[in-house]
Amino acid sequence: MAPKNVEAPHIRSMPPDAETIFQTLRTDIIRMRLRPGERLSENELGLRFGISRTPVRAAIVRLVDDGLIKVLPQRGTYVAPISLQAVRRARFVRNALELAIIREAAEHGLPEAAILEAQQAIHDQENAATDPELFTEADDRFHRTFANGIGYGNIWSVVENEKAQFDRIRFLSLSHVTPIDCLIDQHRTILSTVEARDPDAAEQTLRAHLSIVVESAVTLMRINPDLIVNDIDDPLKDRLG
Amino acid sequence: MAPKNVEAPHIRSMPPDAETIFQTLRTDIIRMRLRPGERLSENELGLRFGISRTPVRAAIVRLVDDGLIKVLPQRGTYVAPISLQAVRRARFVRNALELAIIREAAEHGLPEAAILEAQQAIHDQENAATDPELFTEADDRFHRTFANGIGYGNIWSVVENEKAQFDRIRFLSLSHVTPIDCLIDQHRTILSTVEARDPDAAEQTLRAHLSIVVESAVTLMRINPDLIVNDIDDPLKDRLG
DNA sequence: AGCTACCAACTTGTATACAAGAATACATGA
DNA sequence: TCATGTATTCTTGTATACAAGTTGGTAGCT
Numbered sequence: 001m002a003p004k005n006v007e008a009p010h011i012r013s014m015p016p017d018a019e020t021i022f023q024t025l026r027t028d029i030i031r032m033r034l035r036p037g038e039r040l041s042e043n044e045l046g047l048r049f050g051i052s053r054t055p056v057r058a059a060i061v062r063l064v065d066d067g068l069i070k071v072l073p074q075r076g077t078y079v080a081p082i083s084l085q086a087v088r089r090a091r092f093v094r095n096a097l098e099l100a101i102i103r104e105a106a107e108h109g110l111p112e113a114a115i116l117e118a119q120q121a122i123h124d125q126e127n128a129a130t131d132p133e134l135f136t137e138a139d140d141r142f143h144r145t146f147a148n149g150i151g152y153g154n155i156w157s158v159v160e161n162e163k164a165q166f167d168r169i170r171f172l173s174l175s176h177v178t179p180i181d182c183l184i185d186q187h188r189t190i191l192s193t194v195e196a197r198d199p200d201a202a203e204q205t206l207r208a209h210l211s212i213v214v215e216s217a218v219t220l221m222r223i224n225p226d227l228i229v230n231d232i233d234d235p236l237k238d239r240l241g
Numbered sequence: 242m243a244p245k246n247v248e249a250p251h252i253r254s255m256p257p258d259a260e261t262i263f264q265t266l267r268t269d270i271i272r273m274r275l276r277p278g279e280r281l282s283e284n285e286l287g288l289r290f291g292i293s294r295t296p297v298r299a300a301i302v303r304l305v306d307d308g309l310i311k312v313l314p315q316r317g318t319y320v321a322p323i324s325l326q327a328v329r330r331a332r333f334v335r336n337a338l339e340l341a342i343i344r345e346a347a348e349h350g351l352p353e354a355a356i357l358e359a360q361q362a363i364h365d366q367e368n369a370a371t372d373p374e375l376f377t378e379a380d381d382r383f384h385r386t387f388a389n390g391i392g393y394g395n396i397w398s399v400v401e402n403e404k405a406q407f408d409r410i411r412f413l414s415l416s417h418v419t420p421i422d423c424l425i426d427q428h429r430t431i432l433s434t435v436e437a438r439d440p441d442a443a444e445q446t447l448r449a450h451l452s453i454v455v456e457s458a459v460t461l462m463r464i465n466p467d468l469i470v471n472d473i474d475d476p477l478k479d480r481l482g
Numbered sequence: 483a484g485c486t487a488c489c490a491a492c493t494t495g496t497a498t499a500c501a502a503g504a505a506t507a508c509a510t511g512a
Numbered sequence: 513t514c515a516t517g518t519a520t521t522c523t524t525g526t527a528t529a530c531a532a533g534t535t536g537g538t539a540g541c542t
Binding site: 258259292293294295296299313314315316317 | 525526527528532533534535
């Protein structure tokens with residue numbers, strides 16, 4: 001392919017807009033490249049991205065809504081600490097939604113395209129076992145396939161939002177504590193139970209799958225207690241129940 | 242109580258901020274005081290509230306995230322049409338979450354304060370049967386009580402966001418099609434099954450309750466087809482099946 | 483009349499300037 | 513040395529000015 005009449009290979013010449021800033025910051029926070037508690041000056045971000053404060057603020061407003069950033073008026077903007085409340089809540093919401101999704105998929109079936117996409121996601125995970133970012137991307141894609149396949153629109157975005165807090169913990173050291181082979185095996189089982197149209201088996205398998213993910217998160221939380229805020233009211237439920 | 246040293250009874254002297262604008266617009270959209278498709282000029286809103294475009298835009302960004310407003314760059318800002326996709330999705334998410342919530346509440350019990358709050362909400366609904374806004378407020382409060390009572394933080398905000406599209410339909414003519422007495426009766430049954438710690442009965446009752454709410458929404462949709470956008474891919478699933 | 487080209491008045495997106503509060507460094511006093 | 517008052521310099525929140533694009537009306541021509 002001959003080069004088009006575009007003057008240069010440096011695509012970065014055009015400054016990013018508010019949406020790009022939002023995506024970039026969100027990814028950096030979830031990937032833990034921006035650590036909980038870290039300060040984010042609006043002026044500094046604008047300088048770094050080569051734009052003014054206005055689009056930076058638009059991005060920050062959305063990130064505050066997602067619970068990834070905390071703004072203290074006239075004091076500063078900070079990456080939100082990982083909240084135990086938020087993690088517990090995310091686990092509950094994800095469990096409820098994904099179990100309902102997998103049951104719906106197993107009861108009413110999935111389109112052929114979705115089955116193929118899930119198989120591809122499993123395949124990609126097998127080849128990405130050593131790269132946390134690639135592995136997580138394929139993991140997300142696997143789960144998202146079922147959410148989008150049951151015909152209720154973009155349900156996954158709800159899980160995705162809740163999962164953000166959660167994923168920050170996973171990115172602390174995914175490969176160290178999570179048994180990757182086991183996760184992929186469970187993915188295979190989940191897909192096969194859905195293909196076999198067995199809702200009870202699908203629900204049971206997914207329940208075990210999500211439980212393992214939570215256990216690894218709890219372990220990671222104990223290893224890095226400095227990044228987590230324990231805002232649980234009742235100390236009896238402190239252990240993420 | 243003698244008047245404090247505040248100069249006047251006109252509390253409205255201070256101009257509203259971005260958060261107030263957001264709440265006001267959100268309520269007006271859900272209450273259908275702002276109709277789907279209606280145009281919202283940023284300049285006009287700023288003039289109406291007595292502030293500049295900046296805080297108005299901050300509010301609009303959040304409302305776009307919630308799917309209540311659509312912005313067409315350089316063309317205009319509009320109240321989002323009621324999307325069939327969004328309604329179906331909201332129903333699925335609400336069903337999954339509220340069923341999980343009520344089951345959790347029935348299995349592990351609720352704090353005494355939550356029980357009292359639910360009773361109060363039922364009481365308020367009995368006295369607000371003729372006022373849609375008051376009735377809906379008490380209805381929300383009833384359901385929210387269980388969500389907040391199970392100790393997983395502010396789960397209700399997830400349901401609340403999804404429910405927004407839904408509620409717009411209900412506000413088209415709540416009293417005309419929804420059997421209010423039946424709804425209140427179901428609330429009483431739900432609360433009693435939770436108090437009796439009977440998860441299966443609680444789930445069954447809530448399932449019927451949510452189903453009735455959906456049925457009335459479908460009826461309302463047929464009465465006001467001009468406000469709804471049919472963006473369902475598969476025409477076979479057109480009936481909100 | 484009917485069609486085309488243009489222009490003026492809007493829209494949102496972004497940049498910049500100003501306002502008000504909070505924190506820190508520093509001078510000043512005992 | 514230690515406490516205290518003050519001023520400077522940060523921060524975010526808001527107001528305003530500019531840039532780029534769309535729309536609708538209208539003058540002019542066929």
